[in-house]
Amino acid sequence: MEITRKSAAELAKMRVAGRIVAEVLALVEEALVPGISTAEVDRLAEQHIRASGGIPSFLGYLGGRRYDMGHPHAYKATTCISIDHEIVHGIPGHREIKRGAVVSVDVGVIYDGWNGDGARTFVCGGREAATEEALALIDTTRLALMAGIAAAQPGNRVADIGAAVEAIGREGGYGIVRGYGGHGIGRLMHEDPSVLNFATDYPDARVRLEPGMCLAIEPMFMTGGEKTRTLRDGWTVVTADRSLAAHFEHTIAIGEDGPEILTKVGA
Ligand code: MF3
Ligand code: CO
Secondary structure: OOOOOOOOOOHHHHHHHHHHHHHHHHHHHHHHHOOEHHHHHHHHHHHHHHOOOOOOOOOOHHHHHEEEEOOOOOOOOOEEEOOOEEEOOOOOOOEEOOHHHHEEEEEEEEEEEEEEEEEEEEEEOOOOHHHHHHOOOEEEEEEEEHHHHHHOOOOEEEHHOOOHHHHHHHHHEEEOOOOOOOOEEOOOOOOOEOOOOOOOOOOHHOEEEOOOEEEEEEEEEEEEOOOOEOOOOOOOEEEEEOEEEEOOOOEEEEEEOOEEOOOOOOO
């Protein structure tokens, strides 16, 4: 396990990457009108990232630390767009998004060598287009992210983040995705430690949080059971019982006085 602490100059670059991520998600929220295709949303995201001097970090991603745009299994888009029972890693394409759809958008940006990673779940057509069930799921998942961030205090452990996220999920009666979670972030999108969304004893869970560490915290909840499955496209992760899923993610830095959210507009 190798956990890096970022310098003030490095954090300044991660703030720019994070701000671009937040701006993309705000643009997507406005763009999510019924009938727009997932590829159009992806194009908007890529345009904004490049116009801001960033690079989309998902393009060419193969998993782990590997990138190769020419590889047949490489990820070929700027965003992941996961709809309804899709949890994460949905691939943008020709599909049109319908009014009331639960749409999770995940985006990563590299700015001057430093990463930002963030995700939000929206309802196509706005909250008034949503079912009560979808709104409750979305609001609870966002609340769990904020609880996880609040637990990311210097001196606490990685396990405290997962425990805080899990408590909110359980209270809501939601399934919590077990196979995917948050991560350290910096020069690489995925660094140590791994930040799972539930309390369990694994080596990374014991890591003590120190100022300068940067983490992506990303709860994924579903209205049904916890079983997931990956589609034949090799990427899209769905709920096995086709229940609804939501996903929120922020990149944060541990500061002397507490966590700082990097993926915010105005950061
Ligand atoms: N951003 C995702 C995460 O939060 C990973 C995206 S995988 C990719 O960790 F292939 F789309 F890049
Ligand atoms: Co992430």
